[in-house]
Amino acid sequence: MRLHLQFYFLTLFVIASLTSTAATIKGLVIDKESGEPVIGALVVIKGTEYATTTGLDGSYTIKNVPKGEYDISIQYTSFEKYNNHIVISDETQIVSNNIKLIETSSVLNEVQIKGKYKAGTDEEARNLEKNGDNLMNVMSARAIELSPDIIVANVLQRISGVQVERDENGEARYATIRGMDKRYNYTTVDGIKIPSTDDKGRFVPLDIFPAEIVERVEVIKSLTPSMEGDAVGGVTNLELKKAPDHFVIYASAATGYNQNGFNESYNSFDKGSLTAKDPTRMYGNNYSASLKDFPLNSSIIKPMQAPANGLFSLSVGDRFFKNKLGVMLSGSYQNTYKQTDDIFFKPASQPNPYNIPEFDDIDLRKYSTQETRSAIHLNTDYRINDRNTITLSGLYTQLNQWQERNVVDSVITAVNRPAPGLGTVDYKDRTQFIKQSIANLTLRGSHQITNRLKVDWTVAASQAIRDMPDQTEFSTENQFSKDSLGNIKQQGRTLKAITKIWEYTNDQDIQEFVNITYVPTISGKDIEFKVGAMDRNKNRDNLNNEYDINPVGSILYTNVQGIQDASLKLQNPMGTANGNGLSYTVHENIWAYYAQAKLRFFNNKLEALGGVRVENTFVSDSSRQNPQYVVAVSGTYNYMDVLPSLNLKYKLSSKENIRLSYFESISRPGFFELINATTPGEDFDQVGNPYLTRSVAQNIDARYEWFPKGIDQLLVGTFYKSIYQPIEYLLARPTGPSAVDIQPTNLPGTATNYGAEFQITKYFHYFGINANYTYTHSAITDTVQYLQPSSTGQKITSVTETRPLQGQAAHVANLSFIYKNPKLGLDAQINEQYTGRHIYLTAQFAGLAYWQKATFLTSLSVEKRVAKKLFAYAKVNNLLNTPVLIEIKYPNNKLQNSAPSSWLPYQNLKDGQTLVEKTKYGQNYLVGIRYKFD
């Protein structure tokens, strides 16, 4: 940490030295109507070369102005030009010259339709946070541009109360909001829930969205009756770029590299040699496959130097037909390469007596991943007249991921590991291609029927596809043993197995929404009544087909090409698609309605929004397993939830609010989670649980908000949640004594989760600081096992263990130092992201949970105007290559005191605990240019 601080100060010093000049004329430029500072206004002393622009707090200074009389002009888009006269009689004089600008009338017209703030700006974000009905945090497109991030998921970690869950490449994929795992949150795009490409859950992987199509990201932490009720932590809403008021064009191009690419080779394979469809989809369900259906070319690994990354984006928008028709078209394409190194200790299904950890395998994994992320978004609106608008938007986003995973797996279960360096070593190469896409088409209408009655409606059709063709894993093994003379002998690498898997997930839905708003005056008060209904019909199909190819006898392995068909046997010619629990269908119908009212009391200082929402859920599922031998091949789950909520907002002043909210919400089990089957996972296989029920949560929030000026803000909040029957992933052995699987399970009783959040943004002229900190505390008491000897052999006893919810870190913080100089067109920030320690995986045995240690992630980004409307930028992510470390709370030196065969390598954690996983993602560098015309 000390190193980090030094680094900050050094950087700050460098930035500060750019601005060290004396001052003589200074002042503040504000909007006359709103009192808000005007940022970036041009301040010119006429007839001289003295000029500047206002900073982020609206302030400006012009230094070293000689004695004399001057006309000063101040101008900014949408405001009337302002002139005044100043006399400087003394060179040491400091003239204070505060100015109020008046908005031009043309802008006022737009305001009625578009809102007051320019889309995608921090100002708009602050305004939404201040004036919205619910508690939320908003990050603007501009803030995202200046952040070190290129995908939405990484952006989220900068937002107060949000912690991210990363994939094996270190890319954020899912959001944990206020300590609540991804299952307790949902994602919307422009307010519409989109289907998930995830083969198991409901959660939308956020790494599929490039940041450049987004206008702002909202994290909504309290629900109103008009919102869908299945969020406990919160809702992530992506507002995509909307049709503008005038012609705009944004473009960017960038290139970059991952540090690991300099240090080691990238494992590529022939993408063209993948077989797109599995034999059952090509030839029908009764097809008996043979080895010729499974060419092995895609398993030929070619090490190379990773190519450079390329990122491009383009957005064009305009308004036509007397401003009636607005169009915005945004596109983005990113092609990136990454390498990740990982060490993983796989626990044995059962520890030693007294719960001393025992491991089966040490995996040294190397991932080489190419991702292409493309997105196109079209937003058009047609303003029929002042009262009626129709909007049509379409989104298509696609993430292609090619990954090679190389694993050196030392079997260390001491049963067949006489000593370190001896025993079995498996070598596995897995080639994988996953194509995920989300398509959505949304049509909306908004009709102001009378001044007091408004109807709006939405119809949306969406489809999410995840296609994983021809995933191939090639495993070979070698044996190391000692002869009687103590010499280590190698048996030679032999082929162990080849596994091919095809998986295809198709999730599509159609949803309709209608809302009616009526604002009568009752007893002299305007009361806004709103009722509405929604319906979503979802169909999900999942196909999974696996073929196993085994060697006939012992085949010495040299390379893939050397493997002859003759020496292979196709273990299961029929595949597993028919009869497999992973081939399943789900139908889900959500039908909900609500009523809410918004009233104001005490001279409109107190705003109350309350009501109730009713959600009906009808789920039916079935898998292709044989019902003669398997329970829960199909199931239906119908339930109704009545979800009351109340949001109160009290305006202490025009710049301060106090909010208080209560809502009840639910969290539904994921789709695959209800299927009685096992699916392979990255670390552990996952087993379904057909008896899962939804969790129900009571949520209370309070927040103090202060928006002193400009984009400064101070938010201090606290929350309390009580979750009935929360769902957690527990390590379990449902399929036998040797297997270790994870299974989603309703914990009995109620978990509580409470905490506090703090967010501050403060600018001092060109400098800014943005910090947030979230504390969460959750507690759940769980029954776990303790293994000990007894008079009749070893016994398991049940003990209770109180722990936080899985994945929840008590402390999450962000700190950014920002420098923005509109005059130089320079923006720079250093960001430090801190995630406290948290449970990575719970354990069935007491004391053996996997804990992820706290991480600091440092990143840096700079943008500089190089020409009019043209900017150059650079981003460095994970500057210090911080490893992710996961440990078991058990002293590693005690492990080493047992039999030599259990000695473990890599045990060098400073806290003396047992390391179970270490991942290094490497630094990510990016440089690019951006063009903006707006």
Place this chain on the structure above:
Amino acid sequence: MKQLNYCILAMIAGLAFFTSCKKSSSTSVSGIQKQIGNLISSDTLCGGIKGTLQSGKTYVMTCPVVINSGDTVLMQSGATINVVNPQAFMLVQGSFISLGTKAAPNWITVKSIAKTDNLGTANNPSSDAAFTNANLWLGIQCDSSCPLLVLKWTHLEFAGGTFGATPPIASLSAGANAWPLYFKNANGYCIVEDSWLYGGTDDGVRFAGGKICFMRNTVEKEGYIGGDVFNAKHGTVGIMAYNVFVGTATNGTKASDKGTGSTPTCQIDMYNNTYVNGGYRQIQTGRGGDCNYEQGAYGQAYNNLIVNCKFGFRIVGNPAADTSRCHYGYNYSYGDADSIVNQFYPVGYISLPVTTNIPNPSTFLPSSYVLGATYTAHALVGANNPQFVNYPLPCPSGAVIDYATGYDFHLASGSPAIGKGYTGWTPMANPVPVDPTYGATTITGPGKDIGAYQTDGTGNQH
């Protein structure tokens, strides 16, 4: 103002109404689709069955067979089941009793597969029907509701096929090789005596719980490139005695308390077994070859005869067997080669060099011997030949004999193993009832000769 009050009242009333009826829910999850057990009336077996398989008849199993909970199938002596579908298995949720006799044994086999018992290098497991034939079937799979499984004088053969996408019991895996016999009811009785197990690709018998008695059986060619023969896990208590194991992939008898839970700790007494040529097809290093205790399991092991197995009698130290309750000695080892005799006390493990063992470890282990250390004992190569009636020792060069046909593992008169058995100890109380039909025929205590065959005519009857 009044109107406003009404309005708020109405809203509260509405809320109260909703709250009173909230959280309705209904869940229905499908159960097992039952197949009614039909009384056996034809020679074709398929689907749910119960009743009697008659003496002298041959039945054809054409598809998976289920014996429902509460139902019993009794196989009279001299009956045969010929399995003709590699996806067929016998799922036993009720009871299955096969009462072969010495004169008229029963057969559960695949008649189309010919046995290839070749001496020497011609015996290649990759082309041996016992391990790789496409018609290997899926065995007898006893669910947790099975109270009783009895095999007497029964040939159980060629059950090592690959499960399709839906295995019959949830704890079995799709695409995995079947175990010829699987038993998982800790409260049930599993009795296999005087029977023959031939061919199979993984474990021969897997116990995930049960009260067991496995006596006087002969096992050949179990496990292709891995797998133990009688592999007992947590919840399994019983006896494995007087069995003959020839050419097993890994261990013949193994006890491990893996899966520790609420049922009894794994406790197995292993005595008077004969293990020949075990452990060679297992492709992983550090596995056993005959008699093995690990991970919390315990029991008594005496009078075993271990001939030319890749590793000797093995107690695993981590995860450790319950060494305080493991009692063993009087085990007899023979080896043809240095690589065998130097593993009588397997390197890396914690088998105690008990001085009652033959040969006496004090004659060849160094005085500084530490458990699991390497040692050399060249003098033992070919020493202490147990003198089988008909079996070549030392074994011909290059041959790993994995079958019993044509050989006789009785002890020749004059064998140094005769009279060396230890009878001064008491095996566990009978783990299963003794009954001509519903239990073990006889449960025999330790024998006075080492190995499965006794000069007094007791022990293995094959």
